[in-house]
Amino acid sequence: MQKFTYCVPTEIIFGKDTERECGKMVKRHGGKKVLIVYGGGSVRHSGLLERVEHSLEEEGISYVECGGVTPNPRLSFAEMGVKKGIEEGVDFILAVGGGSTIDAAKAIAHGTANPGVSLWDIWTKKESLTKTLKVGAVLTISAAGSETSDSAVLTNEATGKKLGLGTELNRPVFAIMNPELTYTLPKYQIGCGIADIMMHTLERYFIPDQKNRMTDEIAEGLLRTVIDSGRMAMKRLDDYDAMSELMWCGSLSHNLTGLGREKDFSVHKLGHALSARFDCAHGATLASVWGAWAWYVWERDIARFAHYAKQVWGIERDEISAAKEGIERTIAYFEEIGMPTSISGLGIGVLEDETLKELALDATMNDTVRLSLIRPLSAEDVLEIFRKANY
Numbered sequence: 001m002q003k004f005t006y007c008v009p010t011e012i013i014f015g016k017d018t019e020r021e022c023g024k025m026v027k028r029h030g031g032k033k034v035l036i037v038y039g040g041g042s043v044r045h046s047g048l049l050e051r052v053e054h055s056l057e058e059e060g061i062s063y064v065e066c067g068g069v070t071p072n073p074r075l076s077f078a079e080m081g082v083k084k085g086i087e088e089g090v091d092f093i094l095a096v097g098g099g100s101t102i103d104a105a106k107a108i109a110h111g112t113a114n115p116g117v118s119l120w121d122i123w124t125k126k127e128s129l130t131k132t133l134k135v136g137a138v139l140t141i142s143a144a145g146s147e148t149s150d151s152a153v154l155t156n157e158a159t160g161k162k163l164g165l166g167t168e169l170n171r172p173v174f175a176i177m178n179p180e181l182t183y184t185l186p187k188y189q190i191g192c193g194i195a196d197i198m199m200h201t202l203e204r205y206f207i208p209d210q211k212n213r214m215t216d217e218i219a220e221g222l223l224r225t226v227i228d229s230g231r232m233a234m235k236r237l238d239d240y241d242a243m244s245e246l247m248w249c250g251s252l253s254h255n256l257t258g259l260g261r262e263k264d265f266s267v268h269k270l271g272h273a274l275s276a277r278f279d280c281a282h283g284a285t286l287a288s289v290w291g292a293w294a295w296y297v298w299e300r301d302i303a304r305f306a307h308y309a310k311q312v313w314g315i316e317r318d319e320i321s322a323a324k325e326g327i328e329r330t331i332a333y334f335e336e337i338g339m340p341t342s343i344s345g346l347g348i349g350v351l352e353d354e355t356l357k358e359l360a361l362d363a364t365m366n367d368t369v370r371l372s373l374i375r376p377l378s379a380e381d382v383l384e385i386f387r388k389a390n391y
């Protein structure tokens with residue numbers, strides 16, 4: 001095991017009706033005036049926003065709304081939220097929604113706590129971040145894991161770049177996780193969430209240093225749970241047990257499945273390049289290229305792919321055919337849950353080679369970083385992967 005620090009300070013309040021505890025939680029964390037950040041309207045239509053506001057009112061906490069976060073949240077929205085937060089003198093940011101909303105809330109918290117500092121400079125680490133406002137989250141989709149994670153992702157629409165910021169200051173102080181809140185999700189978004197949760201685990205699993213059995217066992221158990229629960233959730237959208245498993249796995253996949261080893265988020269880099277340019281749903285971008293990535297790298301560590309096939313898919317046979325079948329079963333599963341397994345499946349057609357070259361440069365920061373630890377990938381390699389996925 002490599003050296004690691006484990007500290008996930010987010011208090012989790014899990015289960016039915018837990019959104020009603022929102023006011024108490026904000027109060028406990030000293031919030032007196034709250035900026036409620038939410039997305040395109042699902043939380044208003046479902047009545048959740050009203051329940052959250054009622055819970056704040058019960059504790060005598062005042063609030064202002066800041067709605068309109070889009071999937072793949074934009075820098076300009078976060079800047080608008082910062083302006084509002086400062087003008088209104090808020091001292092707590094409450095995200096009600098999914099990963100996009102929670103990430104926007106984290107960005108707004110950083111900006112509001114640092115008036116006069118450019119948010120993008122904070123994001124690109126030109127300005128160091130030493131303070132922020134407290135953020136709480138009421139989660140409505142099991143996917144990104146942002147409710148407990150140390151990261152947040154923003155798209156700068158001026159530069160067309162989608163970038164993550166990792167810092168302990170990104171961790172929400174509490175996360176309210178009521179699986180019933182996910183019953184209103186469209187099937188496609190459930191599929192995106194499942195793909196994303198799996199990918200957060202797979203990206204930490206296919207790395208060269210594998211001497212960490214406990215971390216492996218957690219990752220494999222989590223993957224099996226997500227695969228089974230995902231199937232159940234797709235059959236019955238109000239299956240509380242299945243939705244509970246997905247919700248808990250969404251958080252754990254971002255905090256537990258890679259301890260004691262390096263983290264490799266290469267498929268995410270490819271996905272972010274696609275999302276930044278075509279505004280596709282995050283989980284779908286990952287599913288669309290994972291197969292091409294796996295077929296490009298698998299021969300560098302056949303034993304690992306075979307181990308994955310055995311532990312997660314129950315495939316026991318010679319290493320080479322097991323490794324191959326593990327990849328095929330994963331791709332077939334993505335198809336089963338309605339996820340694209342090629343670029344055209346994202347609804348953006350088959351792309352021109354010039355576009356693929358630009359995407360490969362975006363994913364590798366103009367060929368300055370190598371992706372994937374088991375087979376380091378240059379922009380040229382990433383281009384080959386995009387070409388493989390481009391049908």
Ligand code: NZQ
Pocket residue numbers: 038039040041042043069070071072073097098099100101103140141142143144145146149150151152153181182183184185186189192193196254268282283
């Ligand atoms: O905006 P509303 O109207 O709420 O609709 C959303 C949105 O259209 C809808 N939705 C969410 N909960 C719903 C619902 N619709 C009906 N009923 C509900 N209960 O679903 C759509 C997608 O929401 P979004 O928040 O974008 O989904 P997700 O949680 O997948 O977040 C994706 C974002 O998170 C980032 C991604 O890059 C992407 O920008 N990520 C954040 C990470 C982090 N902070 O740790 C890590 C991840 O790897 C990921 O990169």
Ligand code: ZN
Pocket residue numbers: 144196199200268282
């Ligand atoms: Zn992700």
